[in-house]
Amino acid sequence: MKVAIVFDSSTGRTRAAAEEMAEVARAAGHECTVRSVQDADPAEVSAADALCVGSWCQGLFVVFQHATTATMDFIDSLDELGGKPAAVFCTYKTAVGGMLPKMAARLESRGADVTGSFKSRGPYAAEGFKDWVESLG
Numbered sequence: 432m433k434v435a436i437v438f439d440s441s442t443g444r445t446r447a448a449a450e451e452m453a454e455v456a457r458a459a460g461h462e463c464t465v466r467s468v469q470d471a472d473p474a475e476v477s478a479a480d481a482l483c484v485g486s487w488c489q490g491l492f493v494v495f496q497h498a499t500t501a502t503m504d505f506i507d508s509l510d511e512l513g514g515k516p517a518a519v520f521c522t523y524k525t526a527v528g529g530m531l532p533k534m535a536a537r538l539e540s541r542g543a544d545v546t547g548s549f550k551s552r553g554p555y556a557a558e559g560f561k562d563w564v565e566s567l568g
Protein backbone atom coordinates (compact mmCIF):
# COMPACT_ATOMS: atom_id res chain seq x y z
CA MET A 432 0.00 0.00 0.00
CA LYS A 433 0.99 3.63 -0.43
CA VAL A 434 1.01 5.31 2.96
CA ALA A 435 1.36 9.09 3.35
CA ILE A 436 2.55 10.49 6.68
CA VAL A 437 2.17 14.23 7.22
CA PHE A 438 3.25 16.13 10.32
CA ASP A 439 3.62 19.57 11.85
CA SER A 440 6.72 20.00 13.99
CA SER A 441 8.15 23.08 15.66
CA THR A 442 11.32 21.83 17.32
CA GLY A 443 11.81 18.50 15.53
CA ARG A 444 10.28 15.84 17.79
CA THR A 445 7.18 15.27 15.69
CA ARG A 446 9.32 15.22 12.54
CA ALA A 447 11.58 12.56 14.08
CA ALA A 448 8.55 10.55 15.25
CA ALA A 449 7.04 10.75 11.74
CA GLU A 450 10.31 9.63 10.16
CA GLU A 451 10.55 6.66 12.49
CA MET A 452 6.89 5.82 11.72
CA ALA A 453 7.74 5.88 8.00
CA GLU A 454 10.54 3.36 8.64
CA VAL A 455 8.07 1.15 10.52
CA ALA A 456 5.62 1.37 7.59
CA ARG A 457 8.36 0.47 5.09
CA ALA A 458 9.48 -2.44 7.24
CA ALA A 459 5.86 -3.68 7.08
CA GLY A 460 6.13 -3.70 3.26
CA HIS A 461 4.45 -0.39 2.40
CA GLU A 462 5.65 2.48 0.24
CA CYS A 463 5.68 5.50 2.52
CA THR A 464 6.16 9.23 2.06
CA VAL A 465 6.76 11.55 5.02
CA ARG A 466 6.39 15.32 4.65
CA SER A 467 5.60 18.35 6.77
CA VAL A 468 2.19 19.98 6.40
CA GLN A 469 4.10 22.96 4.99
CA ASP A 470 5.66 20.85 2.18
CA ALA A 471 3.05 18.16 1.52
CA ASP A 472 0.84 18.31 -1.56
CA PRO A 473 -2.78 17.72 -0.44
CA ALA A 474 -3.68 16.06 -3.76
CA GLU A 475 -0.77 13.61 -3.45
CA VAL A 476 -1.63 12.79 0.17
CA SER A 477 -5.31 12.34 -0.76
CA ALA A 478 -4.27 9.87 -3.47
CA ALA A 479 -2.40 7.56 -1.04
CA ASP A 480 -4.09 4.31 0.06
CA ALA A 481 -3.76 5.22 3.74
CA LEU A 482 -2.77 8.37 5.56
CA CYS A 483 -1.48 9.42 8.90
CA VAL A 484 -1.54 13.03 10.14
CA GLY A 485 0.35 14.26 13.18
CA SER A 486 0.90 17.45 15.14
CA TRP A 487 2.80 18.53 18.19
CA CYS A 488 0.53 19.17 21.15
CA GLN A 489 -0.07 22.89 21.65
CA GLY A 490 -1.83 24.12 24.76
CA LEU A 491 -1.40 25.12 28.38
CA PHE A 492 0.16 21.74 29.30
CA VAL A 493 -2.85 20.57 31.35
CA VAL A 494 -5.74 22.22 29.52
CA PHE A 495 -6.68 23.61 26.11
CA GLN A 496 -4.55 21.15 24.14
CA HIS A 497 -5.03 21.18 20.40
CA ALA A 498 -3.36 20.37 17.11
CA THR A 499 -1.71 23.25 15.31
CA THR A 500 -3.76 25.41 12.96
CA ALA A 501 -1.47 24.34 10.10
CA THR A 502 -2.36 20.69 10.79
CA MET A 503 -6.11 21.31 10.85
CA ASP A 504 -5.90 23.52 7.76
CA PHE A 505 -4.00 20.77 5.96
CA ILE A 506 -6.71 18.24 6.82
CA ASP A 507 -9.33 20.67 5.49
CA SER A 508 -7.39 20.93 2.21
CA LEU A 509 -7.59 17.17 1.51
CA ASP A 510 -9.86 15.78 -1.20
CA GLU A 511 -12.82 13.56 -0.32
CA LEU A 512 -11.13 10.43 1.08
CA GLY A 513 -13.83 7.87 0.31
CA GLY A 514 -13.40 5.67 3.37
CA LYS A 515 -9.59 5.34 3.21
CA PRO A 516 -7.93 4.14 6.41
CA ALA A 517 -6.29 6.92 8.38
CA ALA A 518 -4.56 7.55 11.68
CA VAL A 519 -3.79 10.58 13.81
CA PHE A 520 -0.80 11.08 16.08
CA CYS A 521 0.89 13.67 18.24
CA THR A 522 3.95 14.24 20.34
CA TYR A 523 3.53 15.86 23.74
CA LYS A 524 5.07 16.43 27.18
CA THR A 525 2.38 16.16 29.86
CA ALA A 526 -1.17 15.55 28.58
CA VAL A 527 -2.87 15.64 25.19
CA GLY A 528 -6.47 16.41 26.27
CA GLY A 529 -8.99 15.93 23.48
CA MET A 530 -6.75 16.82 20.56
CA LEU A 531 -6.57 13.36 18.96
CA PRO A 532 -10.36 12.77 18.75
CA LYS A 533 -10.71 16.29 17.30
CA MET A 534 -8.11 15.56 14.64
CA ALA A 535 -9.85 12.26 13.91
CA ALA A 536 -13.24 13.95 13.58
CA ARG A 537 -11.78 16.48 11.16
CA LEU A 538 -10.26 13.70 9.03
CA GLU A 539 -13.57 11.84 9.12
CA SER A 540 -15.27 14.98 7.85
CA ARG A 541 -13.05 14.55 4.75
CA GLY A 542 -14.33 10.97 4.40
CA ALA A 543 -11.47 9.04 6.05
CA ASP A 544 -12.02 5.97 8.22
CA VAL A 545 -9.82 6.77 11.22
CA THR A 546 -8.71 3.48 12.71
CA GLY A 547 -5.56 4.55 14.59
CA SER A 548 -4.72 7.19 17.20
CA PHE A 549 -1.23 7.44 18.67
CA LYS A 550 0.70 9.65 21.06
CA SER A 551 4.43 9.72 21.81
CA ARG A 552 6.18 11.54 24.63
CA GLY A 553 9.31 11.82 22.55
CA PRO A 554 10.73 11.74 19.03
CA TYR A 555 9.76 8.17 18.28
CA ALA A 556 6.93 6.09 16.83
CA ALA A 557 4.22 5.29 19.37
CA GLU A 558 3.66 1.79 20.61
CA GLY A 559 0.79 0.37 18.57
CA PHE A 560 1.70 2.09 15.32
CA LYS A 561 3.41 -1.07 14.05
CA ASP A 562 0.18 -3.05 14.58
CA TRP A 563 -1.78 -0.37 12.73
CA VAL A 564 0.45 -0.39 9.64
CA GLU A 565 0.50 -4.17 9.66
CA SER A 566 -3.30 -4.22 9.81
CA LEU A 567 -3.48 -2.26 6.55
CA GLY A 568 -2.66 -5.46 4.66
Ligand SMILES: Cc1cc2nc3c(=O)[nH]c(=O)nc-3n(C[C@H](O)[C@H](O)[C@H](O)COP(=O)(O)O)c2cc1C
Nearest residue numbers: 440441442443444445487488490491492524525526
Ligand atom coordinates in the same frame (compact mmCIF):
# COMPACT_ATOMS: atom_id res chain seq x y z
C1 LIG B 1 3.87 26.76 23.31
C2 LIG B 1 3.89 25.29 23.68
C3 LIG B 1 2.76 24.72 24.22
C4 LIG B 1 2.76 23.35 24.57
N1 LIG B 1 1.64 22.82 25.14
C5 LIG B 1 1.65 21.52 25.53
C6 LIG B 1 0.49 20.96 26.15
O1 LIG B 1 -0.52 21.60 26.36
N2 LIG B 1 0.55 19.66 26.54
C7 LIG B 1 1.69 18.87 26.34
O2 LIG B 1 1.69 17.72 26.72
N3 LIG B 1 2.77 19.39 25.72
C8 LIG B 1 2.79 20.68 25.31
N4 LIG B 1 3.90 21.20 24.71
C9 LIG B 1 5.05 20.33 24.46
C10 LIG B 1 5.13 19.90 23.00
O3 LIG B 1 3.89 19.41 22.51
C11 LIG B 1 6.17 18.78 22.83
O4 LIG B 1 7.41 19.21 23.30
C12 LIG B 1 6.25 18.32 21.41
O5 LIG B 1 6.90 17.07 21.37
C13 LIG B 1 7.00 19.30 20.51
O6 LIG B 1 7.03 18.78 19.21
P1 LIG B 1 7.98 19.37 18.08
O7 LIG B 1 9.41 19.16 18.52
O8 LIG B 1 7.67 18.56 16.88
O9 LIG B 1 7.65 20.80 17.91
C14 LIG B 1 3.92 22.55 24.35
C15 LIG B 1 5.06 23.15 23.79
C16 LIG B 1 5.06 24.50 23.46
C17 LIG B 1 6.29 25.11 22.85
